[in-house]
Amino acid sequence: MTSDPTARLRQLGLELPAAPTAIAAYVPACIVPLSPGRVMVFVSGQILMRDGQPVRVGPVPEEVSLEDATDNARACALNVLAQLDAAVGLSNVEQLAQVTVFVRADGDFGGHPAVANGASQLFIDVLGEAGRHARAAIGVASLPFGVPVEVAAVAVARRGD
Amino acid sequence: MTSDPTARLRQLGLELPAAPTAIAAYVPACIVPLSPGRVMVFVSGQILMRDGQPVRVGPVPEEVSLEDATDNARACALNVLAQLDAAVGLSNVEQLAQVTVFVRADGDFGGHPAVANGASQLFIDVLGEAGRHARAAIGVASLPFGVPVEVAAVAVARRGD
Amino acid sequence: MTSDPTARLRQLGLELPAAPTAIAAYVPACIVPLSPGRVMVFVSGQILMRDGQPVRVGPVPEEVSLEDATDNARACALNVLAQLDAAVGLSNVEQLAQVTVFVRADGDFGGHPAVANGASQLFIDVLGEAGRHARAAIGVASLPFGVPVEVAAVAVARRGD
Numbered sequence: 037m038t039s040d041p042t043a044r045l046r047q048l049g050l051e052l053p054a055a056p057t058a059i060a061a062y063v064p065a066c067i068v069p070l071s072p073g074r075v076m077v078f079v080s081g082q083i084l085m086r087d088g089q090p091v092r093v094g095p096v097p098e099e100v101s102l103e104d105a106t107d108n109a110r111a112c113a114l115n116v117l118a119q120l121d122a123a124v125g126l127s128n129v130e131q132l133a134q135v136t137v138f139v140r141a142d143g144d145f146g147g148h149p150a151v152a153n154g155a156s157q158l159f160i161d162v163l164g165e166a167g168r169h170a171r172a173a174i175g176v177a178s179l180p181f182g183v184p185v186e187v188a189a190v191a192v193a194r195r196g197d
Numbered sequence: 198m199t200s201d202p203t204a205r206l207r208q209l210g211l212e213l214p215a216a217p218t219a220i221a222a223y224v225p226a227c228i229v230p231l232s233p234g235r236v237m238v239f240v241s242g243q244i245l246m247r248d249g250q251p252v253r254v255g256p257v258p259e260e261v262s263l264e265d266a267t268d269n270a271r272a273c274a275l276n277v278l279a280q281l282d283a284a285v286g287l288s289n290v291e292q293l294a295q296v297t298v299f300v301r302a303d304g305d306f307g308g309h310p311a312v313a314n315g316a317s318q319l320f321i322d323v324l325g326e327a328g329r330h331a332r333a334a335i336g337v338a339s340l341p342f343g344v345p346v347e348v349a350a351v352a353v354a355r356r357g358d
Numbered sequence: 359m360t361s362d363p364t365a366r367l368r369q370l371g372l373e374l375p376a377a378p379t380a381i382a383a384y385v386p387a388c389i390v391p392l393s394p395g396r397v398m399v400f401v402s403g404q405i406l407m408r409d410g411q412p413v414r415v416g417p418v419p420e421e422v423s424l425e426d427a428t429d430n431a432r433a434c435a436l437n438v439l440a441q442l443d444a445a446v447g448l449s450n451v452e453q454l455a456q457v458t459v460f461v462r463a464d465g466d467f468g469g470h471p472a473v474a475n476g477a478s479q480l481f482i483d484v485l486g487e488a489g490r491h492a493r494a495a496i497g498v499a500s501l502p503f504g505v506p507v508e509v510a511a512v513a514v515a516r517r518g519d
Contacts (some may be wrong), residue, residue, distance in 0.1 A: 056222040061317035062332040066294045068353045071232055071393055078295040078351070081333030085480055095304055133388045134400040134512070138335050139500075140304065143462065146504040147380040156383035171384035172403030172510040174460050175500030178300075178336030182307040188333040190295070190400070192390045218368050221471040222445045222478035223493035229514045232393055239512070242494030254467055325455040339461075339497030342476065343468040349494040351456070 041117075041126040044162050046096065055122035056085065056115055065123040066195050073195050077123050081138070081188040082115035083180060084108055093182035096141045100184040102150060109137060109154035112187035116155075116161060124193040132159055132169040134190040140183070141175040147175040202278075205323050216283035217246065217276055226284040234356050235291065238284050242299070242349040243276035244341060245269050247298040254343035257302045261345040264312060270298060270315035273348035275315075276325060285354040293320055293330040295351040301344070302336040309334040316348050363439075363448040366484050377444035378407065378437055387445040395517050396452065399445050403460070403510040404437035405502060406430055415504035418463045422474060422506040431459060431476035435508035438477075439484060446515040454481050454491040456512040462505070463497040470495040477509050 047051060058064050066078045076083055084091045096105040108135060137152035139145075152173035159167035169189070179186050206213060219225050219241060227239045245252045257266040281290055298313035300306075313334035320328035330350070340347050377484060380386050380402060388400045406413045418427040442451055459466075459474035474495035481489035491511070501508050 056479070058332075060314045060332075060334075061321055062296070062313075063329045064331070066329065066331040068292050068293065068294050069232070069235075071391070074391075076294070078331035080331040081335070089293075093307075131390050133398070135384070136333070136510075138333075140336075141500045142304075143464075143500050143504075145500045146502055147414075148500070148502045152384075153382045160383055168385045168388065170386070170388040170400035170402040170510075171380075171382075171458075172508065173363050173382075173464075173502055174403070174498050174508060176335050177338040177499040178302045178304050178306045178309070178360065180307055180309045180334055182304075186333065186335060188297075201471065219493075221475045221493075221495075222482055223457070224476075224490045225492070227453065227492040228391070229455050230396075237455070239492035241492040242496070254468075295471050297494070299494075301497075303465075337496050338499040339463045339465050339467045339470070341470040341495055343465075343469055347494065347496060349458075349492075 039164060041162050042092045048161055052118045052121055054113060055156055056098045057120040058123050065119045067123055075122060075193050075195050077193055079116050079119045079189040081186045082112045083183045083186050084111040090181045090183045094184060096139055096145060102147055105151045105184050106154035108185045109151050110158050112185050113155035113158040116187055120191055127167055128193045128194040129163060130194055132167050132191045135171045136171045136188045137173045138176045138186040140179045144150055145175055148175055198323060200287060209322055213279045213282055214275060216279040217227040219220050226280045228284055236354050236356050238281060238352045238354055240280045240350040242347040244271045244344045244347050245272040251342045251344045253345055255345060256346050257300055257306060263308055266312045266345050267315035269346045270312050271319050273346050274316035274319040277350045279346055281352055289355040290327055291355055292350045293324055293328050293354045296330045296332045297349045298334045299337045299340060301340045306336055309336055316341050362485060363484050370483055374440045374443055375437060377440040384421050387441045388470045391443055397515050397517050398444060398487050399515055401438050401511040403440045403508045404434045405505045405508050406433040406479060412503045412505045414506055416506060418461055418470060424469055427506050428476035429472045430507045431473050432480050434507050435477035435480040438509055438511045443512055450516040451485060451488050452514045452516055454485055454513045457491045457493045458510045459495045460498045460501060460508040462501045467497055470497055
């Protein structure tokens with residue numbers, strides 16, 4: 037398998053979306069110098085929107101099935117990758133360090149790991165070893181615009197310039 | 198506009214509150230060395246209390262209006278700034294990197310970005326470019342003491358000494 | 359009091375559990391180089407399972423009492439320590455920087471700080487000054503497998519090799 041993330045995306049039949057712009061008074065990704073030639077990148081919580089509207093809304097699994105939620109998590113992860121690509125270039129990502137997956141789900145639901153795997157697996161498929169991250173998956177009462185999943189991340193990257 | 202955060206606070210008619218002490222077995226801000234002369238500051242989740250009591254309690258928007266929640270988020274952000282000032286001095290903040298805004302809100306609510314902007318806008322108003330952060334805004338089922346908003350943050354700063 | 363974390367554990371009558379393996383497509387702890395000889399360790403959200411099953415399930419305080427939830431938080435914290443020990447060796451932990459405690463609890467509950475102290479106090483008891491962390495405690499609608507508490511953390515450590 038190629039070690040180039042962009043080639044891997046192509047092999048997976050995926051294309052990076054345009055990095056979503058921040059909907060509010062913040063930035064999609066914040067870059068801070070770490071050590072010479074290396075930066076830490078904090079990626080804002082990514083959700084799945086299209087043309088300014090959420091693609092899916094509702095709690096998991098009542099209104100959004102486990103399968104659809106997992107697909108949604110994968111799409112959020114693709115947005116995280118798009119943000120990293122826009123910020124530092126995907127091939128400069130040294131390590132995806134931390135991923136937090138927020139699933140909109142009430143008390144009876146316990147399948148967060150399965151949903152979050154939609155995101156985690158994509159990170160590993162695209163970034164390889166550099167995509168093996170620490171993770172917290174939790175169930176929240178509500179999310180922006182009613183979406184079912186939100187994914188935030190922290191990565192370390194070689195400075196692209 | 199002045200680039201000094203303390204002067205900006207004055208222009209905004211704001212005064213930093215006393216940095217709230219931790220209510221439990223932790224510290225309000227934890228400083229770790231990053232590279233020579235620079236530190237990373239992890240700020241504990243800040244809520245709005247007065248005289249040991251929460252100023253507002255209840256879910257958004259049922260018991261705390263969107264406007265009041267936004268004001269509350271702004272007050273939490275002011276506490277974050279107070280913690281940063283106490284920890285490293287506000288003028289030493291190189292970059293506010295990551296902000297997490299927890300809004301106490303149930304499934305029907307989707308206005309988290311608006312509430313969280315109360316915090317984000319204050320950070321930008323006071324810190325300027327150094328205040329442009331990555332952000333996750335999520336809706337949680339409950340918060341300490343029943344408050345409607347909690348704001349946590351990570352910043353990078355020049356060592357003040 | 360000894361400054362050796364392993365000795366402190368013994369004094370507390372505690373034994374580190376085997377570091378739980380990740381239940382899904384991620385790693386229990388992700389190590390990134392920080393500066394020469396130092397690393398940042400992101401520890402995945404830890405929950406309390408035994409033989410692949412959650413030891414307790416349900417919301418706090420309806421089905422899991424405040425006291426049991428506090429004990430659960432302490433057990434999650436012990437798992438965090440086990441992960442840090444497996445990743446870098448507990449005596450190499452320079453600073454536990456950030457702890458997030460997720461408590462499964464609905465709107466009427468406000469006792470998150472008390473529950474979270476179960477985790478925070480253990481960190482301080484075992485790691486001493488190095489265990490004094492920044493913290494966010496929040497109430498979430500659901501957690502993986504129905505557990506009542508999840509604890510995630512970020513630490514800085516001397517590289518053990």
